[in-house]
Amino acid sequence: MATQVIMPQLGESVVEGTVSRWLKREGETVQAFEPLLEVSTDKVDTEVPAAASGVVLKIIVREGQTVERGTLLAWIGEPGEVTDDHAPPVRGHGDHHAADTPIPAAVSQMTAPQAAYTGHVTPVVARMAAQHQLDLAQIAGSGRDGRVTKKDVEAYLAAQGQPAARTPSAYAADLPPWERPGSGDLFKSTLEDQTPDEMTAHASPNQRVHPVEPIPQVSEGELVALTPMRRAIADHMVTSRRTSPHVTTVFEIDMTAALHHRATHRAAFSQQGVNLTLTAYFVMAAVDGLRAVPALNARWTDDGIYLLRPIHIGMAVALDHGLIVPVIKHAGDLNLLGTARTVNDLAARARTKALKPDEVQGGTFSITNHGVSGSLFATPIINQPQVGIMGVGMMEKRVKVIDDMIAIRPCAYVSLTFDHRVIDGAAGDSFLLSVKNRLENWT
Amino acid sequence: MTSITLIEALRQAMDEEMARDPRVFITGEDVGKRGGVFRATQGLYDKYGASRVIDSPLAELSIVAVGIGAALAELRPICEIQFADFIHPAFNQIVNEAAKLYYRSNGQWRVPLVIRAPYGGGVSGALYHSQSVEAFFAHVPGLKIVIPSTPYDAKGLLKSAVRDPNPVLFFEPKRGYRSIKGEVPDDTEYTVPIGPARIAREGRDVSVFAYGMMAHAAAAAAETVSRTDGLDVEVIDLRTLLPIDKTAVLSSVEKTGRALIVYEDNRTMGYGAEIAAIIAEDGFELLDAPVRRLAGPDVPAVPFAPHMQEYFMLNANKIVTAIRDLAAY
Numbered sequence: 180m181a182t183q184v185i186m187p188q189l190g191e192s193v194v195e196g197t198v199s200r201w202l203k204r205e206g207e208t209v210q211a212f213e214p215l216l217e218v219s220t221d222k223v224d225t226e227v228p229a230a231a232s233g234v235v236l237k238i239i240v241r242e243g244q245t246v247e248r249g250t251l252l253a254w255i256g257e258p259g260e261v262t263d264d265h266a267p268p269v270r271g272h273g274d275h276h277a278a279d280t281p282i283p284a285a286v287s288q289m290t291a292p293q294a295a296y297t298g299h300v301t302p303v304v305a306r307m308a309a310q311h312q313l314d315l316a317q318i319a320g321s322g323r324d325g326r327v328t329k330k331d332v333e334a335y336l337a338a339q340g341q342p343a344a345r346t347p348s349a350y351a352a353d354l355p356p357w358e359r360p361g362s363g364d365l366f367k368s369t370l371e372d373q374t375p376d377e378m379t380a381h382a383s384p385n386q387r388v389h390p391v392e393p394i395p396q397v398s399e400g401e402l403v404a405l406t407p408m409r410r411a412i413a414d415h416m417v418t419s420r421r422t423s424p425h426v427t428t429v430f431e432i433d434m435t436a437a438l439h440h441r442a443t444h445r446a447a448f449s450q451q452g453v454n455l456t457l458t459a460y461f462v463m464a465a466v467d468g469l470r471a472v473p474a475l476n477a478r479w480t481d482d483g484i485y486l487l488r489p490i491h492i493g494m495a496v497a498l499d500h501g502l503i504v505p506v507i508k509h510a511g512d513l514n515l516l517g518t519a520r521t522v523n524d525l526a527a528r529a530r531t532k533a534l535k536p537d538e539v540q541g542g543t544f545s546i547t548n549h550g551v552s553g554s555l556f557a558t559p560i561i562n563q564p565q566v567g568i569m570g571v572g573m574m575e576k577r578v579k580v581i582d583d584m585i586a587i588r589p590c591a592y593v594s595l596t597f598d599h600r601v602i603d604g605a606a607g608d609s610f611l612l613s614v615k616n617r618l619e620n621w622t
Numbered sequence: 623m624t625s626i627t628l629i630e631a632l633r634q635a636m637d638e639e640m641a642r643d644p645r646v647f648i649t650g651e652d653v654g655k656r657g658g659v660f661r662a663t664q665g666l667y668d669k670y671g672a673s674r675v676i677d678s679p680l681a682e683l684s685i686v687a688v689g690i691g692a693a694l695a696e697l698r699p700i701c702e703i704q705f706a707d708f709i710h711p712a713f714n715q716i717v718n719e720a721a722k723l724y725y726r727s728n729g730q731w732r733v734p735l736v737i738r739a740p741y742g743g744g745v746s747g748a749l750y751h752s753q754s755v756e757a758f759f760a761h762v763p764g765l766k767i768v769i770p771s772t773p774y775d776a777k778g779l780l781k782s783a784v785r786d787p788n789p790v791l792f793f794e795p796k797r798g799y800r801s802i803k804g805e806v807p808d809d810t811e812y813t814v815p816i817g818p819a820r821i822a823r824e825g826r827d828v829s830v831f832a833y834g835m836m837a838h839a840a841a842a843a844a845e846t847v848s849r850t851d852g853l854d855v856e857v858i859d860l861r862t863l864l865p866i867d868k869t870a871v872l873s874s875v876e877k878t879g880r881a882l883i884v885y886e887d888n889r890t891m892g893y894g895a896e897i898a899a900i901i902a903e904d905g906f907e908l909l910d911a912p913v914r915r916l917a918g919p920d921v922p923a924v925p926f927a928p929h930m931q932e933y934f935m936l937n938a939n940k941i942v943t944a945i946r947d948l949a950a951y
Contacts, residue, residue, distance in 0.1 A: 303879050306907045323951050329879045329910040 180325070181256030182231035186240070188248040189220050196220045197245040198252065203235045209255060216252070227252075234258050298326060307332045311341065408501040419563045423479075423598035427558040427570075430611040434574055434589045436621040448516065457574070458526075458548060459519035461593075462492055464617040465546055465569050466511050468595075468610040474602045475567045475595075475610055476543050484601055493542030493562055494522065496529040497552070503529050504562060506542040550574060556592035566601045569614070570594040623805040628798050631773035631806055632662050632738075635780035636700060638810045640670055643698060646784055649676040650685055650702030650738075659704055660740060660799055686712035686737060690720050693735040698784055706741035706793060707753040720789040721764030735789045736780070740796035741769075742835055742886055743924035744935045752924035754887035759791050760864050760896065766790040766816055767863040771837040773804040775861055778814025786816060795834035802838065817862050819870035825856035828949050829874040831897050832884040833860040836936060840884055843941035853949050863893060871897060872905050879910030880948050886936055889917035911951035916944045 186196050200217040203209050214226040215235075236254040240246050254262040300308070300315065304327055308315055311332075318335045320327040405413075437460045448455040469476040469490055478485045490511040493504040505525035507513070513521065528534050544565055549557045550573035559568045572592035579588045593614060597607045626634070640646045647670075648663055654677035657664030667675040678685045682703055689699035703709045709716075720733045743752035759765055766788050770776035776794070783790040795802075822837055823844050832840040837859040844855035856874050860867065875881050881901050883894035898913045916936060918924075924934050 301879075301910045302907045303910045326951070328951075 181236055181254045181260050181262045182233065183251055184215060184227070184230055184253040184255060186218070186246050186248050186250045186252055187227060189218065189225060195245055195247045198240050198242055199224070200242055201238060202226070203229075205235050205238050206258075207235050209233065209235055215255075229255060231255050236260055236262055298324060300327065301329070303329050304332055307336075311336060406500060408503075412501055415563065416560050419560050422563055423561050423566075424600060425558070425561060425596055426599045426604065426607065427594050427596040428604060428607045428611060429556050429592050429594040430608075430615050431590055432593050432615050432618050433579070434591055434618065437618045438589055440621045444515075448519065451516065453516060453520045454523055455515075455519050456522065458494070458522050458546075459515055460618060460621065461546060461548070461569070461571050461614075462494070462507060462510055462518050462522060463513075463515060464614040465492060465544065466490055467617045468569075468613040469544055470511070471613040472602065472606050472610045474606060475597065477566050477601060478543075478564045479566065479598060479601055487543045489543065491541050491543045493539075493545035493565075494525065495545060495547040495559075496526050498530065503534070503539060504542065504545060505529050505534055505538050506540065508541070545569070546571065550591060556594050558594065559596050561596060561598060567595055567597040567607075567610070570596065623807055625803050625805050626773050627800050628770075628773050628776050628794070628802045628804075629660060629662055629800060631777035631804075632780055632794065633664060633666075634806070635777040635784075636663065637666060637669070639698075639700075639781055639784040640666065640674065642810075643784075645696065646698040646700065647674040647676065647692070648700045648702065649678050649688060651678055651680055651704045653677060653702050658702065660796065662702070662738070682708050682710075682712040683715055686715040686720070686735075689735045689737070690715060690723075690733055693720075693733045693789075694723070694731055698734055698736075700736045700738060700784065703737060703739040705747075705751050705753075705796075706739040706755045707750045709737075709739055709755055712737075713758070716759065716765070716789070716791070717762050721762045724788070725764060732787045733789045734787050736783045736786075736792055737789070738780075738792045738794060740799070741793045742795045742797055743918075744797045744835070744886075744931065746926065746928065746931065747924070748926035749923040754885070754918075756791075756793055756863055757887055757891060757893045760893050764789070765864055767793065768816060768861065769793045769795065769833045769863055770861055771795065771798070771802070771834055771859050773802065773806050775814050775820065775859075777806050778812055779816060779861065782813045782816050785813070790816065793834070797835050798838070814861075817865055817867060819867040820859040820861055821856065821870070821874070822859040823855065823857040825854040825878065827854045827856075827878055828880045828882060828945055829856045829858060829878045830882045830884060830941070830945065831858045831860060831871065831874075831894070833863065833893075834886065836884045836886055836941075837861075839936060839938045840941055842938040843945060846938065846942050847945050847949075851946060851949070853945065855945055860897075866896065866900065868900055868904070871900055872908070875901050875905045875908045879908055880951070881905075881909075881911075881913045882916060882941075882944055882948050883914070884916045884936060884941055884944075886918055888920045889915060890920050892917050911948055914944060914948050916941060 188194075189196055196218040197220070198216055199219045202214050202216055209215055209229040209232065211230070211232045212228045215229040216227050218225055218227050233255040234257065236256045238253045240250065240252045246252070256262065304315070307313070307329065313332065313335070315327050318327050318331050321331055322328040437457065441455055441457065441460070445455050473486050474484055476487050476490055478487065489509055492507045492510040494507060495502050495504050505528070507518065507521050507525065510518065525534070525538065542562060542565060545562045545568040547559045547568060548571045549559070550571050553573055556572040557570050559570050561568050570593065572594070574589050574591040576587050577590045579586050579590065581588070593611060595607050595611050636648060648666065650658070652659055653663045654667045654672060654675045657667065663675060678688070685701050685703065689701040692699045703712065716737070720735055723731045723733050741754050741756070743754070745752065756767055756769065760767055766783075766786065768779050768783060768790060770779050780792060783792050822841050825844065830840045830844065837857065840857045844857050847853040847855055856878055858870055858874050881898070883897045885892050885894040887893065894915045894917060898915055901909070901913050918934055918936065921934070925931050
């Protein structure tokens with residue numbers, strides 16, 4: 180049976196489209212969902228995928244023609260199949276009507292009758308087939324997808340000269356009084372009126388009427404159970420994206436000064452038992468940014484923006500099967516040594532799962548160092564109820580133009596993703612400018 | 623035969639029953655001097671006096687409680703709840719007392735009580751003047767529930783309700799109070815029995831089950847698809863929701879093999895679910911298509927904004943679409 184290709188509705192108010200190009204010619208083979216033609220409207224240009232696999236039997240609307248949505252464009256089917264170009268087009272899903280507009284006559288017979296139906300059989304058809312010992316494959320179906328309907332069976336029986344036996348109505352029979360309308364006696368015992376005959380009156384041999392083809396399902400693969408951490412991350416991410424309108428802004432930062440500072444102080448820190456990592460520099464720079472834009476160290480409430488006095492910075496640490504965000508408490512009160520010591524301690528204990536519950540709570544802002552896995556910049560999701568998250572990309576040497584000379588500088592993209600309910604783009608850029616100024620002028 | 627409005631049919635029924643039986647009396651908010659907010663009892667206060675048309679306090683629990691007490695004392699109360707939306711304070715009286723007394727007293731006490739309440743949306747009444755409450759009570763054995771859709775049925779069924787020895791909840795589609803007109807016999811003794819459904823339109827292709835305003839919308843939809851699609855749709859106006867006329871339901875499905883149940887209330891656990899269950903249980907071998915429900919969306923209330931109310935409410939066009947879809951299965 181051939182399948183219709185219909186001009187789709189390409190937008191809420193778009194009622195027509197122009198066939199700009201056919202990607203398949205008549206007689207060519209096409210796979211379901213493969214692009215079949217290009218359609219343009221005053222709003223969009225798009226490809227229309229094939230509704231079915233088969234051969235392009237006939238192209239009805241030529242390139243350059245503009246037609247209303249719902250118009251029959253072409254037929255796809257088996258080679259040599261005959262098409263009925265006057266068949267009314269099948270309605271698309273997007274085709275709905277306002278309540279007060281008249282609805283034109285629809286198509287009650289969606290497909291042409293066909294023989295050898297192999298699909299679902301409704302109870303009444305099964306019963307009639309059993310009663311009259313019919314082979315349903317011999318009956319042309321007029322229902323959806325060629326399903327054999329009760330009327331088809333009745334028509335078949337009439338054509339065979341066998342009138343459909345009228346089963347006497349079983350429902351006007353002996354109903355118990357509380358189900359007999361109008362008796363007014365609602366409270367009779369339910370037991371005494373039941374007879375075994377009634378229970379078995381309709382039982383018929385379990386005759387198999389027609390084999391039903393199983394519906395093929397994709398089942399290759401395996402199911403990975405959700406860990407509690409996976410589930411918690413999923414919940415947090417979905418909640419956050421639903422709660423805050425996320426906006427991300429990105430600055431590129433020249434890390435020369437910070438790297439120089441680290442190189443000159445590394446040994447001294449090491450003597451105090453602290454490995455001086457760049458993360459400590461980013462945490463301190465973020466503190467500067469938060470002081471410049473206090474609304475980023477805050478919480479949205481319906482009554483107003485609640486500015487938080489202490490600065491507690493969460494630091495995302497990747498684990499084997501997830502991530503955890505330990506919190507550097509009172510980050511604003513720490514110097515570089517204290518920051519580096521805390522960062523190292525929290526990260527080490529995060530990886531050995533030795534964090535205490537309150538060490539992963541109470542953050543007022545977060546940093547994620549996605550650059551460690553090679554990412555240049557990213558658009559992280561805000562850790563609710565915080566207002567922002569800073570992302571640090573991979574540091575690499577880049578060619579920069581400085582004072583009209585080409586220089587090689589270690590650079591990193593640093594992003595800020597913020598809740599646009601609380602601050603606007605300019606404030607987000609002020610934050611990153613503070614971060615940049617601090618890192619590029621570290622002394 | 624005279625053509626009158628739905629509200630006039632109800633008023634006549636009460637007038638005639640009060641004239642026939644001195645035990646019949648009316649109580650409710652504003653039913654007396656004001657004649658009811660919808661004027662259902664207009665003129666009855668002047669005709670029968672303050673002792674038989676009694677203005678109540680603004681307390682639905684007490685309206686029904688007074689009715690139950692009076693019914694136990696051999697009177698025939700008609701209690702009016704001004705809007706079905708306000709029946710909930712009386713839920714305990716209806717469900718725990720009125721519905722159970724006959725059973726609880728082993729048949730020694732009867733509660734011949736009628737509770738009238740306008741129900742349903744589409745009247746720009748918003749949250750508290752649009753609700754459909756029939757499903758709450760249809761779950762309760764011991765109650766009868768009637769929802770008429772025509773003046774003929776409204777008058778005949780209300781008279782039967784007054785004469786019935788059981789508690790009857792009589793829900794009136796207020797949207798049709800003045801918009802629905804129809805012929806009513808001049809004979810004051812005609813009644814319509816509580817129980818049987820009405821075949822509003824005979825057909826062979828699809829059965830549509832509805833009540834109240836939806837019976838009218840379904841009939842209009844049936845006319846449309848008859849004209850445009852050549853579909854022959856049977857419309858059953860259930861009109862008594864409890865007890866359920868299973869015979870009518872199953873006989874119609876036996877004829878058509880396809881059932882669409884339309885109710886204005888929100889979908890989940892609505893009255894139509896029970897009709898669908900009856901068809902699935904007792905009519906399985908009759909079915910040529912899945913049983914379908916068309917109902918209001920599962921939101922807390924009928925919205926006030928006109929376009930939102932339009933979205934919530936069913937209408938003939940929505941029913942037409944559902945009929946076509948079911949007929950094409």
